[in-house]
Each structure stands twice: as C-alpha cells, then as structure tokens.
Amino acid sequence: MIMSLEPRMLFDGAVAATVAEAAQPDSQPTPDASAKSAEQANSASNDHHAQAPASSDVAATPAALPGTTVVFVDSRVKDSASLLAGVAPGAQVVELDATKDGLQQIADYLGSHQGVSSVQIIAHGNSGDLWLGNSYVSADNIAQRSALLAEIGNDMNVGGDILIYACNTAEGDTGLSFVDSLATLTGRDVAASTNRTGVGGDWDLEIATGSIESVSALSQQSMDAYQWGLATFTVTSTSNTGAGSLREALTNAQNGDIVTFSSGMTVALQSQLVVSKNITLDGDLNNDGVADVTLDGQNRTSVIRVIRVNSGVTATLDGVIITRGVASTAGANSGSAISASDALGGGINNAGNLTLRNVTVTANAAAGGGGGGGVLSPTVGGGGGGGGGIGGQNGATGGSAGTYTPTAPSANTGGNGAGFNTVYMGGKGGTSAGGGAGGLGTSGYTNGGAGGTATSGGRTIGGGGGGSGYDASGGRGGSAVGGIYNASTGTLAIIGTSTISSNIGAGGGGGGGGTIGGNGGRGIGAIWNKGTLNITSGNNAALTGNVGGSGSGGQAISGGTNGTSPTAVNNILNDGGTLNTAYTSDTTAPTGTSIVIANTSLSSGGTSLVTFTFSEPVFGLEISEITVPNGTLSNLVTTNNITWTATLTASSNTSSNSNAISLPLSAVQDSAGNIGTGTVTSNSYAVSDTVPPTATVVVADTALAAGETSLVTFTFSEVVTGFDNTDISVANGTLTAVSSSDGGKTWTATLTPTANLTSTTNQISLNRAGVQDLSGNAGSGTATSNNYAIDTSRPTATIVLADNSLSIGETSQVTITFSEAVSGFTNADLTVVNGTLSTVTTSNNIVWTATFTPTNNITDSTNVITLDNTGVTDAAGNTGSGTTTSNNYAIDTQRPTASILVADASLTAGETSLVTITFSEAVSGFTNADLTVPNGTLSTVTSSDGGITWTATYTPNNNVNDTTNLISLNNAGVTDLAGNAGSGTSNSGNFTIDTVRPSATVVVADSTLSAGETSLVTITFSEAVTGFNNADLTIANGTLSAVSSSDGGITWTATLTPTANVTDTTNLITLNASGVANASGNAGTGTISSNNYAIDTQRPTASIVVADNALGIGETSLVTITFSEAVSGFTNADLSISNGTLSTVSSSDGGITWTATLTPTAGVNSNINSVNLSNGGVTIWRATPAAA
Structure with a gap:
C-alpha cells in the first residue's frame, strides 16, 4: 500500500491499487548484485566498525528477513512515480513532506506501524549527507539526532536493514563516517552508495555495515529506465570558493542535480556565479515559500x-x-x-x-x-x-x-x-x-x-x-x-x-x-x-x-x-x-497517447512507419531514448511537436513474433518544463528471418613468420549451427577447433603456419553449406579469407674478428654476416667481452661491421663476441633463434704496475736498508734512472726472477733528519713482455731518516766567581739525549752538582761551586759528547767546552800602623792600613777605635794603602788602646799603641 503522512497521497487511487495488489514480473534486485562479500573488509574504512562492501550473499528472496518493507520517498525526487512502478508487492510507500523534518516523519510512521524489517529511503544526497523533508542530515550533525535515530531503530524489527538510495552518500571518509554513525545510532544494518545513483550511475549499494538481508523493493526495469539522478550538493560554507562553497557545488554538480544549503546563510561573492548545467539551486530550506x-x-x-x-x-x-x-x-x-x-x-x-x-x-x-x-x-x-x-x-x-x-x-x-x-x-x-x-x-x-x-x-x-x-x-x-x-x-x-x-x-x-x-x-x-x-x-x-x-x-x-x-x-x-x-x-506533465507501427509483420530488413502521438507539444525526444527490440529507428521528425514519425527497420537474421517499441516519458518535457511520467508502449510487431547466413573470414595477421600464430575470425551474418573445422580448408597451416562465445555468430580459432616454409599466397576457405541459421536457412557457396603470407625460415649469422690478439692501443674490425637481410639489429643484440664495439653499420643489411676496442687493464686469453639472434628479424618478420659466437680473441691491455718496499722504515746514522721493487709482471728496461731517491743513494737494481722482483740497497745521507721520504718509480720507463709500457708513478711506503748526531752548548751563568759564590751551569743539547751524567763532564777548579733535565733531556742544569782559596782567570767545563745519544740512537762525537769563567776565592789581609803610639794632650797620629791586595767597600764603619776618633780613611793607590788621622779622646789616661779592623766579623789586624 502507498501511504503519506499528510492527507494528500503520493499517487491516485488507481496507481495505489496497482502498487499494493499487482505482483510485478520484474525481479527485485539485491542492494548490490555484483559487490564483494561482506567478509572482505573495506580497506578504506579501518576506522569504522563492521563496514564492508555490500554482500552478494544476501537473501535471495524477500522472505529471508520476515517483516514489512517501507519505502520513504523524499519529495525532491523527480518523477518518483516512474521509479516506483513495479515496486515489490506488499511494500508500503510513504512520501516525506518537504516542509517538515524528514527524520521525525520516518520516526512517527514507524512508531505507528510495527513489524518493519526493511526501511528503504529514496532521497537526494552527497558524500556524508542526506536531505529528508526540510532536514539536512550529515556526518557533522548526525550525532545531534541520536535520540530520534535510536527511536527509529527501536521501532524496527531486530536485525532490520536500512537501505539508502541516494548519490554518493557513503563516498570517502566522510561518507563512511556517516554510514557508520547511522548504523551505530539506530542499531540497524545500513547500506548506501559510494557513487552516483540513478542516471549516469547505478543502483548498487556498495558499502554496508553488518549483514544486509533485505532486497530492493524497486524493480530492475524501473531503475534501468529512470532518467534522473539522486544527487544533492549541499553548500556548507559562506566563502566565495573552496570546500563546501556554492561555487564548488556548481562545478561538481551534473545535469539534473540539486544544489542546496545546510542552513540559512549569506554567500559573499567575489566573482560572478555561472550556471552551466541543468540544476536546481534550492535556498528555500523549509519549503515555506520564503528565501533562506x-x-x-x-x-x-x-x-x-x-x-x-x-x-x-x-x-x-x-x-x-x-x-x-x-x-x-x-x-x-x-x-x-x-x-x-x-x-x-x-x-x-x-x-x-x-x-x-x-x-x-x-x-x-x-x-x-x-x-x-x-x-x-x-x-x-x-x-x-x-x-x-x-x-x-x-x-x-x-x-x-x-x-x-x-x-x-x-x-x-x-x-x-x-x-x-x-x-x-x-x-x-x-x-x-x-x-x-x-x-x-x-x-x-x-x-x-x-x-x-x-x-x-x-x-x-x-x-x-x-x-x-x-x-x-x-x-x-x-x-x-x-x-x-x-x-x-x-x-x-x-x-x-x-x-x-x-x-x-x-x-x-x-x-x-x-x-x-x-x-x-x-x-x-x-x-x-x-x-x-x-x-x-x-x-x-x-x-x-x-x-x-x-x-x-x-x-x-x-x-x-x-x-x-x-x-x-x-x-x-x-x-x-x-x-x-x-x-x-503549467504543472501538468505530458503524456504519450500512442505509438503506432503501421506494418506489424516485417521480414529481415523490412521497414514500417512509426507514429508517436503526445498529449501536447513535447521537446527533447531522441531516438536514443526509445527501446526498439529486434530493429532500429531512423528519421525521427515532427512538424508540431505533438505528432512525431520515424522509420522502423527490422533486424536481419532474427525471428520474433512479439515485439513492442517503448518510450519512458521522462525523456520528454513540455514547453513549461514539465517532464513526462510513466512509459508508453506500441502495438506488437513480428519479425521473420528469410535470409540465409553469410560469413566473412578474417586472418588477423596477414604476414606470418616463424613462431607466430594468428587469430582467425569467422563472422556470420547471424547465429548459426552445425559449424566445425570440417567446413574449413587451410593452406599451409593448421587451425585449432573453432569456438563461439556469443551464441554462434562470431567464431574464432588460431592459425599456426607450417614451419620452414616460404609462401606468399595462402587463404582459408569456408564451405557455407555446412551451416544454417536458427530459422533453418542453410548457407551456400564458399567464403574465402584475406590472403596471408608465410615465411617461417629464421635468419642465421657468423661473426669474425680480424685481429685475434690485441694489446694496448690496438683495435680490430668485427664482421657480422647474416644469411639474409635483417632489420632490428643493433649493438644491444651483442654481448661484447672485455671491450666495446662501435655502432654496427651496413650497406645491404646482410654484412654488418664495427670496430672492437679492448678494455684497458685486462689480460684474458679467452674472449668471444656473442650475438643474440632473437634481436634480429628478416624481411618476413622472422626473428633469429639462439646465439652465435665469434672466433676467440686474446687481450693484454694491462700496463705493468709496481710496489716498492723499503725494508727498514726508520734509518739512523750508519744504517742501510734493502729496497724491493716488485712488478705485476716481468718487465724490461728497468734501471736506476727510473727511480727518484731522496736523501740517500741506491745501489744498482738487480733481478733474479726474470724481471718481476728487483732489489737494491739504500744508504741514507749523513746529517739528515727527515720524517717524510718516498722512493718513486717512473712506470713509463718499463715495458711488459707484450710491449705495454707502464704509466704514472709508483711510490714506496714512507720511511724516516735521522743521521744527525746530537750537539750541545755549555753555559756557566756567572763567569766571575769569588769566595762563597756558585753559578748555574746549563748544558743544552740539539735534541733530547739519554746516557748523560756528571761522568761526561770535566770541571776546572770547582765541583758540579748532579745534572738534571725537566724538558725530556734537551736542557740539563747543575750548580758549579768553585774551589776555595783559588785565584784563576782561565777555567772551562768540558763535555765528552760520545757519552750521550739521541732518540734514534745516534751518539755524539768530540768534546764541547763551556764559556770561560774566572775564580778568585782568596780573602784579603791587612796591617794597621799607628805612627805615634804615645799620644799626649793635643797630639794626633797618622794611622796607615795596608791590605794584601786592593779592596773595595772599606769605610770607617769597618774600624773600631779605643779612646779616640779617626778621620775618614782614604786611599791613593787603588785601594791597597789607606790612611787616616787618630785623635785621642781628651781626659783619658790609658796604656792599652787599639785600632781594630773587622772583615766579615773576623779581626784581621790589631795594633796596641804605647802607653801615654
């Protein structure tokens, strides 16, 4: 039955009776008759529970899931009547009111109609969204409708299914999220489409959650004939461009689509909008006649x-x-x-x-x-x-x-x-x-x-x-x-x-x-x-x-x-x-009053006038919209757009007693833009077959070479029976058994030509008398194929190198001679061992030449050039087989190389080293002139093994200290037995030379030493030494403390103490250098003397004479102090005077003799008086004057 939530009905009573009572002959398809099993998880939906491609293993009949099916149709769906024609018996059809919340309408209906196991929604949508009535349901807002969706699920039978017929609803991550959420919130299995639904698409529901057991309530014929799509593009952004924008929606929409808006909004445009497709732009979101x-x-x-x-x-x-x-x-x-x-x-x-x-x-x-x-x-x-x-x-x-x-x-x-x-x-x-x-x-x-x-x-x-x-x-x-x-x-x-x-x-x-x-x-x-x-x-x-x-x-x-x-x-x-x-x-859709075929009995190729009559002038009628069984239409014309005529031509090779032309009225519209609904069908006509079958024979490949086969196609004018290989004659070849995959009209087989054969004229002949069409008409005569040529002889070749012994700088001509002219031959067909080949050239395609250049640094006595014969083709297209090899050639392009070994890598004074020069092969022409020898000399090189290993003795120069030394060989001076000269240089390993003996300086810091003085002595070597001690030193007039070094043996110091009571102006410290050695073991030679130093360790003595040793009142006396040698520093402070005073001492002879005047103290009467001289606390002289 058909129901509406409003008093108005979707269809009139007559249609309602048809839907409710009449069982349609169409099969009711599953949601997706071609999709994979639901057990194969959708690889793009890992984040969505239980999603999978819709299953082809769903129930085969509506009885698989007990309960009622309800089809909810959104009012936006165009020509829904034609789509619902043939709906499954017992299915209830409900139209959703465009002015009200569609989800609420579904919930209200299910709440009062229990026992529903299958809800099938026909609406407009896009990726992750759906329009139902005046409500927009999307992946972004579906969670806000959770309570209502739970109510819908609860009012359905357990295990119930929700099938959504709308464009692209399950497309992409957004679509998968929407389907998953809908299934979760309703608790029911959901199936939806990932692509376009309706015209330009299909009716498959490619994505499902759970196990879909429902079958579609729509008839296959109605879905196939439906002329509209179910896409609605919803604008979600007010921006001028970009994702969710109106401009993007207009770009993506296709003819017949709807573009609407997720909510009331103002779109701020920055450039003109262009409408280039047949679309509806719907901004009346609640369908109240007021712009939103x-x-x-x-x-x-x-x-x-x-x-x-x-x-x-x-x-x-x-x-x-x-x-x-x-x-x-x-x-x-x-x-x-x-x-x-x-x-x-x-x-x-x-x-x-x-x-x-x-x-x-x-x-x-x-x-x-x-x-x-x-x-x-x-x-x-x-x-x-x-x-x-x-x-x-x-x-x-x-x-x-x-x-x-x-x-x-x-x-x-x-x-x-x-x-x-x-x-x-x-x-x-x-x-x-x-x-x-x-x-x-x-x-x-x-x-x-x-x-x-x-x-x-x-x-x-x-x-x-x-x-x-x-x-x-x-x-x-x-x-x-x-x-x-x-x-x-x-x-x-x-x-x-x-x-x-x-x-x-x-x-x-x-x-x-x-x-x-x-x-x-x-x-x-x-x-x-x-x-x-x-x-x-x-x-x-x-x-x-x-x-x-x-x-x-x-x-x-x-x-x-x-x-x-x-x-x-x-x-x-x-x-x-x-x-x-x-x-x-004008809201009245045009109808088709009749399609009349004038001649209802047509033989093969016969024609008849066909007249299409409509209720009013219509537009858009095209032959492609008309279904014509067993015939074709042509010359569709009209003078008033009400009556249209065309010519029907019956198909050949067909017999059918009952045929009718049909036209879906959705293909036409009146001047007001109203689209027709339903389908109009013609009177019946018969087509009879009186024509015997004919045939063509086509050999696909008309030039067959060795190893090739060709498809042979026998195409009959109609389906035939009785055809087998006995009806065929094949020249110079064999044919596999003929077979047909289209019911007997087109037959194929494979032709294999005879081997080792050349024949330019060949044909396959078909005896048509051996076949008949389905009407019993036997063929006659023969059908002959196109001509085909056979050449199954393969080309062969020889390869010759002119020079079969090659050394450095040499090349050789290579000649490849084929048994016949070939094409496709390039260097890529050749495998060249130890060398390169210039591009092969030819003047006749039979004899080809190139120049072979051997690879450098190769010695190999066994080499061949190999031709892959499969890379060449003769004029007939035959490729060669196997390989062909050249004569053998030897190559020696290795230049001799050498290594140089200095046996002793650290040479000191008096040492020599063996030097070994080892070549990679025997050489000639090698002399000392080919060697560069630093900081030394080399004896004449000699060899005892035929020229591979050569030896000589290296003697370093004296007085050399060099840590970086190499002996170099100029390889160009030697030649191997093949005449290949060496190139470049070869160097020995590094070796060091130290033939310098240590030397030294000896410095006495204080070169004038007197009594009580010492001096620092510094012995500085030219390098660090060992073995040095005081035994290596001779000291004049003194002693030396033990020598010591704080810098590793280069600088040594000691203290010199001169011998007491010595006066000597000529003194040296002498070093015996042979007692020390450097780090390389080189001992010093000879002796080394210090700077001269003078010693005076004898102290001065003195005598004091008082000239008048009995002094009375008023008298003075000369006092004379005479030193053993000249002195300095002598003053009155060095004298002590008893009972008198002394004038300042003075000397006129350089410090030996000093004089002063003694004045006795007044009022003194003393017989014992003296003048005392102190030198460092020692009294060196005392004089006692006579008593007064």
Missing part, C-alpha cells in the same frame, strides 16, 4: 553581476535573495560612432531556460558607460566616462582618445574619458551621486550627453557622460538594467512568491558628433527582456521600487541632429521579446 539564502555581490564591479545562466541550460532558482550585484561598463573610445557596451543585468543575466521560484532580486545596480565622441581623426575628441560604482567600490574605466588615456576609476566613481583637451573633452565618470557630465566642446567641438541617474532605496548610480565630438557620428551611451537581463535565447519564468524590487539602472550619455549626436543609453530598473518572459500577475504586481534613468543624447553641430534620450523604464522593458504578465504555471 542570500547571494551577495557586495557591490563589486569586478563581480559583473551575481549570477549568469548559460545558453542551453535549464535551471531553477528557488528561495534565494540576489542582491548588491553591480554591472558597470566602460566608456567608449573616441572615433566614428563608437558606442559603449550595455550593462546587462546587475543581478541576473539569463541566456538559458531559467525559473525563479520564491526568489527576491533586490538592490542590484547597473550603469552604462558614455558613448565616444564622434571624430574622424583617431587622436582628437573625447572618450566616454565610465559607468559609476556604488557601496564604496570602483566604477568602470573611461574611454580613450587616441594616445590620450583616461583617468583611473575610484571608489563609487567611474574613470573620466580621455580628451584632446584633457580638461574638457572627455566625458565624466558616473558616480554614486548621479550621472557623469558630458565632455565639453571647445574650438568647434560638440558636447557629449550627461549620464543618466537612477535612485531607489537610498542607493544611487550614474551612467558615464558622453565624450566631445567634432566631424563624425557620436557613439551611443551604454544601456543598463539593474535587475535581470533576459537574452534573446533566454526563457525566464517568475513564479511563486518572487519579488523584483529596488533595482536601479542608469544609461550612459551619448557622444557629441558632427552632423549626428549619439543617443543616450536607456536605463531600466527591473527586467530587460529580449527573449521569452513569463511572469505571474501576482509577481508582476509585486514589481516595486525599481528605477531606471536614461542618459542624455550627445550634441550635433549647428544644423545637425542631436542624439535622443530614450525613455527610462522602471519595471519591464520588452525589447522585441515575448512577454506574458499573466503567466499561469
């Missing part, structure tokens, strides 16, 4: 307008507001009658078949540019001003005047036209305050007309002013329509609650001219119609607030004709089109 979506042009003149519908496109805009679109055109250049372009629709430009349902077109604007000034010279006059802007956006550019350029447009203002007189002649740009002034004529030039002004709802726009002219016709100003432009190819229907309001259009001013001034452009507020405009009386009455302002005409010279200013139009300008302002929407 705004398309905002943002007053951008760069947008051109909000939306354009291309020619040939059928589109519907439903429930959208189109606003703030601006079309503004540039001013025209000066010249002869150059007009500005028209501004064709600030809101909509339609060249197709467009229906506006519940659409508001408001606050759009357009401005035409000014016409160019009429001049014959290209560099004078003035260009027209550009159309104005609005809302802070730039206007259009002005026109040029030859090499003079216009000013740039700016916010709300069009650019001024250029002019010969840059101040006056160019027309001024229109602005958001009004039309631009016309260019002013000077010196006999004429004025341009002012641009028009249009104001409504607080918005104003002005057209550009015309340029100044002189001696040619002025250009027309651009006309402008603020709301909608309907082109001559366009059909525009305005229905529902649509409103066209507050749109403004301002025309441009005409250009000034000579005898004729340019006309101003017309300003139109609402609609400029050049095609067909159908508007309901209510929508026509609702035209309000639209304003047009026309531009003024340009001036002509005195006695000429000034341009005119056309009448402005606020609402509709019907410009040569068809206008119906009392349009009544």
Whole structure:
C-alpha cells in the first residue's frame, strides 16, 4: 500500500491499487548484485566498525528477513512515480513532506506501524549527507539526532536493514563516517552508495555495515529506465570558493542535480556565479515559500553581476535573495560612432531556460558607460566616462582618445574619458551621486550627453557622460538594467512568491558628433527582456521600487541632429521579446497517447512507419531514448511537436513474433518544463528471418613468420549451427577447433603456419553449406579469407674478428654476416667481452661491421663476441633463434704496475736498508734512472726472477733528519713482455731518516766567581739525549752538582761551586759528547767546552800602623792600613777605635794603602788602646799603641 503522512497521497487511487495488489514480473534486485562479500573488509574504512562492501550473499528472496518493507520517498525526487512502478508487492510507500523534518516523519510512521524489517529511503544526497523533508542530515550533525535515530531503530524489527538510495552518500571518509554513525545510532544494518545513483550511475549499494538481508523493493526495469539522478550538493560554507562553497557545488554538480544549503546563510561573492548545467539551486530550506539564502555581490564591479545562466541550460532558482550585484561598463573610445557596451543585468543575466521560484532580486545596480565622441581623426575628441560604482567600490574605466588615456576609476566613481583637451573633452565618470557630465566642446567641438541617474532605496548610480565630438557620428551611451537581463535565447519564468524590487539602472550619455549626436543609453530598473518572459500577475504586481534613468543624447553641430534620450523604464522593458504578465504555471506533465507501427509483420530488413502521438507539444525526444527490440529507428521528425514519425527497420537474421517499441516519458518535457511520467508502449510487431547466413573470414595477421600464430575470425551474418573445422580448408597451416562465445555468430580459432616454409599466397576457405541459421536457412557457396603470407625460415649469422690478439692501443674490425637481410639489429643484440664495439653499420643489411676496442687493464686469453639472434628479424618478420659466437680473441691491455718496499722504515746514522721493487709482471728496461731517491743513494737494481722482483740497497745521507721520504718509480720507463709500457708513478711506503748526531752548548751563568759564590751551569743539547751524567763532564777548579733535565733531556742544569782559596782567570767545563745519544740512537762525537769563567776565592789581609803610639794632650797620629791586595767597600764603619776618633780613611793607590788621622779622646789616661779592623766579623789586624 502507498501511504503519506499528510492527507494528500503520493499517487491516485488507481496507481495505489496497482502498487499494493499487482505482483510485478520484474525481479527485485539485491542492494548490490555484483559487490564483494561482506567478509572482505573495506580497506578504506579501518576506522569504522563492521563496514564492508555490500554482500552478494544476501537473501535471495524477500522472505529471508520476515517483516514489512517501507519505502520513504523524499519529495525532491523527480518523477518518483516512474521509479516506483513495479515496486515489490506488499511494500508500503510513504512520501516525506518537504516542509517538515524528514527524520521525525520516518520516526512517527514507524512508531505507528510495527513489524518493519526493511526501511528503504529514496532521497537526494552527497558524500556524508542526506536531505529528508526540510532536514539536512550529515556526518557533522548526525550525532545531534541520536535520540530520534535510536527511536527509529527501536521501532524496527531486530536485525532490520536500512537501505539508502541516494548519490554518493557513503563516498570517502566522510561518507563512511556517516554510514557508520547511522548504523551505530539506530542499531540497524545500513547500506548506501559510494557513487552516483540513478542516471549516469547505478543502483548498487556498495558499502554496508553488518549483514544486509533485505532486497530492493524497486524493480530492475524501473531503475534501468529512470532518467534522473539522486544527487544533492549541499553548500556548507559562506566563502566565495573552496570546500563546501556554492561555487564548488556548481562545478561538481551534473545535469539534473540539486544544489542546496545546510542552513540559512549569506554567500559573499567575489566573482560572478555561472550556471552551466541543468540544476536546481534550492535556498528555500523549509519549503515555506520564503528565501533562506542570500547571494551577495557586495557591490563589486569586478563581480559583473551575481549570477549568469548559460545558453542551453535549464535551471531553477528557488528561495534565494540576489542582491548588491553591480554591472558597470566602460566608456567608449573616441572615433566614428563608437558606442559603449550595455550593462546587462546587475543581478541576473539569463541566456538559458531559467525559473525563479520564491526568489527576491533586490538592490542590484547597473550603469552604462558614455558613448565616444564622434571624430574622424583617431587622436582628437573625447572618450566616454565610465559607468559609476556604488557601496564604496570602483566604477568602470573611461574611454580613450587616441594616445590620450583616461583617468583611473575610484571608489563609487567611474574613470573620466580621455580628451584632446584633457580638461574638457572627455566625458565624466558616473558616480554614486548621479550621472557623469558630458565632455565639453571647445574650438568647434560638440558636447557629449550627461549620464543618466537612477535612485531607489537610498542607493544611487550614474551612467558615464558622453565624450566631445567634432566631424563624425557620436557613439551611443551604454544601456543598463539593474535587475535581470533576459537574452534573446533566454526563457525566464517568475513564479511563486518572487519579488523584483529596488533595482536601479542608469544609461550612459551619448557622444557629441558632427552632423549626428549619439543617443543616450536607456536605463531600466527591473527586467530587460529580449527573449521569452513569463511572469505571474501576482509577481508582476509585486514589481516595486525599481528605477531606471536614461542618459542624455550627445550634441550635433549647428544644423545637425542631436542624439535622443530614450525613455527610462522602471519595471519591464520588452525589447522585441515575448512577454506574458499573466503567466499561469503549467504543472501538468505530458503524456504519450500512442505509438503506432503501421506494418506489424516485417521480414529481415523490412521497414514500417512509426507514429508517436503526445498529449501536447513535447521537446527533447531522441531516438536514443526509445527501446526498439529486434530493429532500429531512423528519421525521427515532427512538424508540431505533438505528432512525431520515424522509420522502423527490422533486424536481419532474427525471428520474433512479439515485439513492442517503448518510450519512458521522462525523456520528454513540455514547453513549461514539465517532464513526462510513466512509459508508453506500441502495438506488437513480428519479425521473420528469410535470409540465409553469410560469413566473412578474417586472418588477423596477414604476414606470418616463424613462431607466430594468428587469430582467425569467422563472422556470420547471424547465429548459426552445425559449424566445425570440417567446413574449413587451410593452406599451409593448421587451425585449432573453432569456438563461439556469443551464441554462434562470431567464431574464432588460431592459425599456426607450417614451419620452414616460404609462401606468399595462402587463404582459408569456408564451405557455407555446412551451416544454417536458427530459422533453418542453410548457407551456400564458399567464403574465402584475406590472403596471408608465410615465411617461417629464421635468419642465421657468423661473426669474425680480424685481429685475434690485441694489446694496448690496438683495435680490430668485427664482421657480422647474416644469411639474409635483417632489420632490428643493433649493438644491444651483442654481448661484447672485455671491450666495446662501435655502432654496427651496413650497406645491404646482410654484412654488418664495427670496430672492437679492448678494455684497458685486462689480460684474458679467452674472449668471444656473442650475438643474440632473437634481436634480429628478416624481411618476413622472422626473428633469429639462439646465439652465435665469434672466433676467440686474446687481450693484454694491462700496463705493468709496481710496489716498492723499503725494508727498514726508520734509518739512523750508519744504517742501510734493502729496497724491493716488485712488478705485476716481468718487465724490461728497468734501471736506476727510473727511480727518484731522496736523501740517500741506491745501489744498482738487480733481478733474479726474470724481471718481476728487483732489489737494491739504500744508504741514507749523513746529517739528515727527515720524517717524510718516498722512493718513486717512473712506470713509463718499463715495458711488459707484450710491449705495454707502464704509466704514472709508483711510490714506496714512507720511511724516516735521522743521521744527525746530537750537539750541545755549555753555559756557566756567572763567569766571575769569588769566595762563597756558585753559578748555574746549563748544558743544552740539539735534541733530547739519554746516557748523560756528571761522568761526561770535566770541571776546572770547582765541583758540579748532579745534572738534571725537566724538558725530556734537551736542557740539563747543575750548580758549579768553585774551589776555595783559588785565584784563576782561565777555567772551562768540558763535555765528552760520545757519552750521550739521541732518540734514534745516534751518539755524539768530540768534546764541547763551556764559556770561560774566572775564580778568585782568596780573602784579603791587612796591617794597621799607628805612627805615634804615645799620644799626649793635643797630639794626633797618622794611622796607615795596608791590605794584601786592593779592596773595595772599606769605610770607617769597618774600624773600631779605643779612646779616640779617626778621620775618614782614604786611599791613593787603588785601594791597597789607606790612611787616616787618630785623635785621642781628651781626659783619658790609658796604656792599652787599639785600632781594630773587622772583615766579615773576623779581626784581621790589631795594633796596641804605647802607653801615654
């Protein structure tokens, strides 16, 4: 039974009875009859539980899952009646109300209809979403409907299935997430499609969760015949471009799709929208006749307008507001009658078949540019001003005047036209305050007309002013329509609650001219119609607030004709089109009243007139939409679109007593755009077969070579029986058993030619008398194949190298001789051992030559060149087989190399070393002249093994200390037995030389030593030494402490103490160098002496004489102090005087004799008195004067 949640029914009673009671002959398909097993997990859905491709192992009949099937059909589905024709018996069909929540409707129905095991939803969708009634269900919001989805699942039978017939619902990660969530939240198994469903796609449900046991309630025939798709692209973003944007949806949609919006929104456009496919743009989201979506042009003149519908496109805009679109055109250049372009629709430009349902077109604007000034010279006059802007956006550019350029447009203002007189002649740009002034004529030039002004709802726009002219016709100003432009190819229907309001259009001013001034452009507020405009009386009455302002005409010279200013139009300008302002929407779909076949009995190839009659004129009928069993249609024509005729031609080789032509009425639509429903079928006709079978025989490969076979195809004009290999004659070959995979019309076999044979003329013959068609008509005569040639002899070859013993620098010619001319032969077919081959060349394709160059550094006495014969082909296409090898050749291109070994890598004074030079092979010509020997000499090299190993003795030079030494061999001086000279140099391992003996210096720091003094002695060697001790030193007049070193043996120190009571001016410390050795073991030689040092360790003595040793009052005495040697430092402080004083001592002989005067102390009477001299606390002399 068919049910609706509303009082209205989806079908009338007659149809309901058909669906409820009549069992259809069609089979009811499974959700996916071709998909893989559900046990094969979908590799792209690892994050979704239990998802898999839908199974072909689901129940074979509806009885597999007990319970009722309910089909929920969304009201957006076009021609649902044809799709539901043949629905499974007992299935309930429910239409979802477009104005209400679809999920709630499903829940309400299931809540009152228990026992449902299969819910099948037919709706529009896309990846991860679905439209049901006025509710948008997507992967992003499905969790918010969890309670309602749980209710739906609970009201179904346990194990129940939900099948979703909608485009791409399960596509991609988003789609898989949606299906998975739906299954989880309902607790039921879900199947959905990953691709397009309906026309251009299929009806398979490729993705499923759980085990799908339900079968589709739809008949296969209805699904195959359905002419619509079930795709809806849902806009989720308000952005101009990008993912989820309206522009992306329009790009991805296909003919017949719906583009809608996830919620009410305003789309901010930055460029014009273009509709190039047959789509519905649905912004009435709750289907209440009120627009929920705004398309905002943002007053951008760069947008051109909000939306354009291309020619040939059928589109519907439903429930959208189109606003703030601006079309503004540039001013025209000066010249002869150059007009500005028209501004064709600030809101909509339609060249197709467009229906506006519940659409508001408001606050759009357009401005035409000014016409160019009429001049014959290209560099004078003035260009027209550009159309104005609005809302802070730039206007259009002005026109040029030859090499003079216009000013740039700016916010709300069009650019001024250029002019010969840059101040006056160019027309001024229109602005958001009004039309631009016309260019002013000077010196006999004429004025341009002012641009028009249009104001409504607080918005104003002005057209550009015309340029100044002189001696040619002025250009027309651009006309402008603020709301909608309907082109001559366009059909525009305005229905529902649509409103066209507050749109403004301002025309441009005409250009000034000579005898004729340019006309101003017309300003139109609402609609400029050049095609067909159908508007309901209510929508026509609702035209309000639209304003047009026309531009003024340009001036002509005195006695000429000034341009005119056309009448402005606020609402509709019907410009040569068809206008119906009392349009009544036609919602009745066309029907097909009959298909009549005039001749109902046709033999093979017979023809009959076929007449198709419809209830009204229809469009879109094509032969490809018509099903013609056992025949073809041609010459489909009509004179009135109601009655159509065609020619039926019966198929040959077919017999069928019952045939009928059928047409799905969804293939046609009436002039109102209503699409037909159902199917119309013709009367029956019979086709009889009277023609005997014929055949063609084709050998696919007509030139067979060795190893080749060819497909042989026997194609009969119809299916035959009795055909086998006994009916065939084969020249020079054998044929496998013939077989057919298409029921007996096309048969194939494989031809294998005879080996080692050459024959240019061969054919296969078929005796047609051995076969008959299904009507019993026997064939006659023979059918002969195309000719085929056989050459199964393979080419052979020989390879000869002219020089079979090659050394360095030598090459050899190689000659490859084939048994016959060959092709395809290249170096890639040759394997060349130990060498390279130049490109093979030939003058006759039989004998080929090349030059062989041996590889360097090779010694090999066994080499051949090998030819892979399979790489060459003779003229018949036979490839060679196996391989061919050349004569043997020997190669010695290795130059002798050598290694040099110095046996002792660390040489000291007096040592030598064996040097061994070992060559890679025996050499000749080797002498000491080939060697470079550093820091030493080499004895003559000799060999005792035939020239491989050579030896000599190396003696290092004296007094050398060098850690880096190599003996080098110039290899070019030697030659191996094949005459190959060595190259480069060979070096020995590094060896060190130290033949320098240690030397030293001995320094006594204090070279003048006196009693009590010592001196540091420093012995510094030229290098670190060992074995050094005091035994190696001889010390004159002193002793030395033990020598020691703090720097590893280079510098040694000790303390010299001179011998006491010695005076000697000539003293040395002597080192015996042979007692020390350096790190290399080199001992010193000879002796080394220190600097001279003097010793004076004898102390001075003295005598003191008091001349008068009995002193009385008033007397003094000379005192003389005489030293054993000259002294210094002597003062009165060194003397002690008893009972007297002494004048200052002084010397006149260099410090030996010193004198002073002694004055006795007064009042003293003493017999014992003395003068004492102290030297270091030692009294060296005492004198006792006589008693007084």
